[in-house]
Amino acid sequence: MIEVAEKREIGTITNEVRVEFGAVSENESFARMAVAAFITPLNPTLEELADVKTAVSEAVTNAIIHGYENRGDRNDKILMDCVLRGDVLEIEISDRGVGIEDVSAAMQPLYTSKPELERSGMGFAFMEAFTDNLEVRSEPGCGTNVRMCKKIGMSPWIGSEE
Amino acid sequence: MEDFKVINNYLMIRLPDEIDHHKSVDISSKADRYIMSGRVENVVFDFERTSFMDSSGIGIILGRYKKVSCFGGKVYAVNADSRIRRILLMSGLENMVEIMDAKKAYGEVEK
Numbered sequence: 001m002i003e004v005a006e007k008r009e010i011g012t013i014t015n016e017v018r019v020e021f022g023a024v025s026e027n028e029s030f031a032r033m034a035v036a037a038f039i040t041p042l043n044p045t046l047e048e049l050a051d052v053k054t055a056v057s058e059a060v061t062n063a064i065i066h067g068y069e070n071r072g073d074r075n076d077k078i079l080m081d082c083v084l085r086g087d088v089l090e091i092e093i094s095d096r097g098v099g100i101e102d103v104s105a106a107m108q109p110l111y112t113s114k115p116e117l118e119r120s121g122m123g124f125a126f127m128e129a130f131t132d133n134l135e136v137r138s139e140p141g142c143g144t145n146v147r148m149c150k151k152i153g154m155s156p157w158i159g160s161e162e
Numbered sequence: 163m164e165d166f167k168v169i170n171n172y173l174m175i176r177l178p179d180e181i182d183h184h185k186s187v188d189i190s191s192k193a194d195r196y197i198m199s200g201r202v203e204n205v206v207f208d209f210e211r212t213s214f215m216d217s218s219g220i221g222i223i224l225g226r227y228k229k230v231s232c233f234g235g236k237v238y239a240v241n242a243d244s245r246i247r248r249i250l251l252m253s254g255l256e257n258m259v260e261i262m263d264a265k266k267a268y269g270e271v272e273k
C-alpha cells in the first residue's frame with residue numbers, strides 16, 4: 001500500500017520567526033544568514049538557498065538605501081517576518097521609510113531613483129525571478145512592505161523512509 | 163577581503179566571498195583610485211572566491227565600465243560560476259563585460 005509520508009493541511013503555519021534589526025548595511029548579511037538558517041531543516045538545494053538569500057538581500061538593501069535614504073542610523077528599524085507553511089516559505093520585509101510613489105514604475109527592470117549611488121534597478125527583477133510570488137505594498141511617507149513566497153525542497157518521495 | 167593588482171594596464175580585482183551593498187562601496191572606491199591614477203585601462207573582475215552576489219555587484223561592474231569605456235578600456239569577468247553568469251546576463255551586461263576563461267584572460271593580461 002502506498003502511503004503519503006507526510007500530510008499537512010495546506011495553509012497551516014508550521015514555524016515562524018520575527019526579527020527586527022537596525023537599517024545599517026552590516027545587517028544585510030545578517031538577514032541573509034538568518035533566513036538561510038531558518039529554512040535549513042527543509043533541506044533546500046544550493047540553488048534554492050542562493051535564490052532566497054539574493055531575494056532577501058535585495059529587499060533589505062532597498063529598505064536601507066531607499067526607504068531610510070542610506071542614513072545608516074541603527075534606530076531606523078527593518079522588520080523581517082518569516083513563516084513556513086509546510087514547505088512554503090513566506091518572507092515579509094518592512095520598513096517605515098519614505099515609501100514609493102508609483103510601485104509598478106519602481107518595479108520595472110532597470111528603473112532606479114538612485115543612479116548616482118550606482119544602483120542598477122535590478123533589485124525587484126531579481127526578487128521576482130528568484131521567488132514564486134512577489135507583492136509590494138507601499139505608502140509614501142509611511143513605508144514599504146515586500147512579501148515573497150517560495151516553495152522549498154522537493155516533495156518527499158512516497159514511501160522512501162528508511 | 164578583495165584584493166587589487168595592476169599588471170601592465172589591467173586592474174585585476176579579486177572579489178570577496180560575498181558581494182553586497184555593504185561591501186560594494188569600498189570595492190568601487192578602491193577601484194576608482196587605481197582607475198583615476200591613469201595606470202590602468204582595462205578592468206578584470208575575478209569571481210574565483212565569490213559565492214554570493216546581488217544587484218550591488220552589477221552596480222560595481224557597470225560603474226567601472228562607464229569609467230574605463232570612454233577611454234577605450236574593456237571590462238572582463240573571469241571565474242564566474244553559472245549563477246553569477248546568470249545574474250550578469252539578466253542585467254543585460256553581456257555587451258559591456260566579456261565573460262572569459264581565466265587562463266585565457268590571464269594570458270592576455272601578461273602579454
Ligand SMILES: Nc1ncnc2c1ncn2[C@@H]1O[C@H](COP(=O)(O)OP(=O)(O)OP(=O)(O)O)[C@@H](O)[C@H]1O
Pocket residue numbers: 058062063064066067068095097098099100106107111112113114118119120121122123124125144217218220221
Ligand atoms: N523600501 C523602499 N523604500 C522606498 N523606495 C524603494 C524601496 N524599495 C525600492 N524602492 C524604489 O524602487 C526603485 C527600484 O528598486 P530596485 O531594487 O529594483 O532597484 P534599485 O534599488 O534602484 O537598484 P539595484 O537594486 O539594482 O541596486 C528604487 O530605485 C527606489 O526608488
Ligand SMILES: [Mg+2]
Pocket residue numbers: 058061062119122123124217
Ligand atoms: Mg535595489
